[in-house]
């Protein structure tokens with residue numbers, strides 16, 4: 001259903017057994033999509049924003065509650081200046097058209113990643129989107145922007161080290177849970193499934209800590225073409241996985257006596 005017609009959360013039933021709560025997506029393939037059409041890469045990125053709008057609606061329709069998408073990595077700064085400028089303009093492009101609807105429909109928006117390097121205007125736009133939706137709790141949209149999994153782990157380590165240095169924590173207090181509470185994703189459950197369209201099969205520094213037990217689904221579609229049917233197919237692939245979290249499968253437990 002079109003993003004404009006369908007509320008992301010309208011009538012969203014309680015999570016069905018087997019549905020993932022948290023889906024993360026590496027939105028990849030904008031450049032190739034544009035190239036195939038003889039268009040500049042910038043138009044691929046703009047088409048990527050439209051795919052994001054469709055996918056937020058599709059996620060809510062498919063009973064997902066958390067969606068985390070990779071919009072700009074700490075490594076993307078090495079792209080040509082004109083492309084970086086276009087990528088920097090995407091949050092404004094998205095929020096200008098969609099923030100009122102997201103706010104109305106119960107979506108909480110969080111932009112995770114470093115603020116350093118972003119323009120003052122972009123930081124203001126991000127803070128505004130977060131503040132406007134801070135009271136919402138029906139659907140959680142995390143946009144990773146100027147984000148890198150390694151950078152986020154370093155930032156979390158720095159925050160904890162500062163607590164130790166000031167006497168508010170001791171090194172032996174640190175557990176996996178406490179460490180995770182210092183990451184940019186604190187408050188979100190870890191992703192159940194990480195999807196990468198475009199045929200590439202790697203994480204590219206996305207949610208490195210959080211990915212520990214995520215199922216990985218790779219799809220042969222370029223991000224600007226992504227929509228409801230692709231997300232549905234990815235969730236079906238996920239539903240067929242046997243998640244064991246390091247333990248034995250149920251059959252093997254019985255066989256082991």
Ligand code: FPP
Pocket residue numbers: 027028029030031032033045048049052070071072073076087090091094143145223
């Ligand atoms: C990777 O594809 C994609 C990006 C670097 C940008 C992704 C951003 C969007 C889809 C829009 C995000 C919207 C907001 C609101 C931030 P690529 O350019 O590397 O594609 P290629 O591998 O085909 O060249």
